[in-house]
Amino acid sequence: MSLLRAESLSRRFGGLLAVDGASLEVPEGGLIGLIGPNGAGKTTLFALVSGFLAPSGGRVHFLGEDVTREPPHRRAALGMARTFQIVQPFAGLSVRENILVGAYLRHPGREEAVRVAEAVATEVGLGPMLDQQASALTVAGRKRLELARALATEPKLLLLDEVLAGLNPSEVRDIIPVIRAIRDRGVSILMIEHVMQAVMNLCDHVHVLASGRMIASGPPREVTADPRVIEAYLGHGAAARIAAQGAEGGAHA
Numbered sequence: 001m002s003l004l005r006a007e008s009l010s011r012r013f014g015g016l017l018a019v020d021g022a023s024l025e026v027p028e029g030g031l032i033g034l035i036g037p038n039g040a041g042k043t044t045l046f047a048l049v050s051g052f053l054a055p056s057g058g059r060v061h062f063l064g065e066d067v068t069r070e071p072p073h074r075r076a077a078l079g080m081a082r083t084f085q086i087v088q089p090f091a092g093l094s095v096r097e098n099i100l101v102g103a104y105l106r107h108p109g110r111e112e113a114v115r116v117a118e119a120v121a122t123e124v125g126l127g128p129m130l131d132q133q134a135s136a137l138t139v140a141g142r143k144r145l146e147l148a149r150a151l152a153t154e155p156k157l158l159l160l161d162e163v164l165a166g167l168n169p170s171e172v173r174d175i176i177p178v179i180r181a182i183r184d185r186g187v188s189i190l191m192i193e194h195v196m197q198a199v200m201n202l203c204d205h206v207h208v209l210a211s212g213r214m215i216a217s218g219p220p221r222e223v224t225a226d227p228r229v230i231e232a233y234l235g236h237g238a239a240a241r242i243a244a245q246g247a248e249g250g251a252h253a
């Protein structure tokens with residue numbers, strides 16, 4: 001069964017159609033990528049799915065329920081959590097207290113909420129930093145904290161908005177198994193990602209958005225070889241140029 005089904009979503013900002021009839025599905029247990037060039041509409045699509053923006057058209061179904069008009073907190077209560085591209089922890093609070101904010105959604109009692117927050121911190125590798133001020137974390141630490149705050153709400157679906165942006169290659173390598181393990185324990189994931197190494201390594205299926213429209217969808221290796229996708233990233237004629245260079249290279253070999 002599809003956990004999430006977004007149908008023909010659109011969002012207009014004045015004269016700009018930022019998302020234009022985009023559809024996607026996340027099956028239960030899926031780890032699905034959403035890629036596309038800068039300004040393609042990926043973050044806007046996430047905001048439509050999670051309820052932070054109202055669509056100009058289209059519908060969102062979650063767990064078989066039409067949630068198109070539901071506010072973000074209702075979607076969170078149903079089991080949808082998102083991270084933000086620009087990470088903004090409560091800087092004056094400790095790592096534990098930041099994660100607790102998420103844990104209180106399902107555990108109003110402090111003792112149980114602390115237990116959940118600490119388990120989540122361990123899962124994302126922040127166990128030793130629980131007493132630190134969030135403001136003292138490195139960029140990689142803040143990214144993990146963002147992940148932990150969303151996980152503490154015990155979601156069925158996790159929406160990750162560029163959780164790897166700003167990390168160096170070794171930090172990316174370290175966090176990939178953490179994301180895979182979250183999926184392996186039953187949390188379905190939809191991730192916006194520019195780091196192709198992560199997309200290729202993690203995702204079962206990838207959707208490609210360009211100028212607000214879904215232009216391709218399929219397994220990562222197929223999608224990244226699709227001429228429409230190459231053109232969307234590198235410009236008109238790029239797919240033909242790359243193919244010609246490949247043939248030339250082959251002739252010289």
Ligand SMILES: Nc1ncnc2c1ncn2[C@@H]1O[C@H](COP(=O)(O)OP(=O)(O)OP(=O)(O)O)[C@@H](O)[C@H]1O
Nearest residue numbers: 013016018036037038039040041042043044045085
């Ligand atoms: N609140 C807004 N008001 C007006 N225009 C907006 C607003 N939010 C986004 N846009 C525009 O909508 C388009 C899509 O933006 P969006 O941030 O969704 O793209 P993106 O694919 O997430 O880009 P990136 O990969 O650079 O984060 C852009 O042209 C952007 O300038």
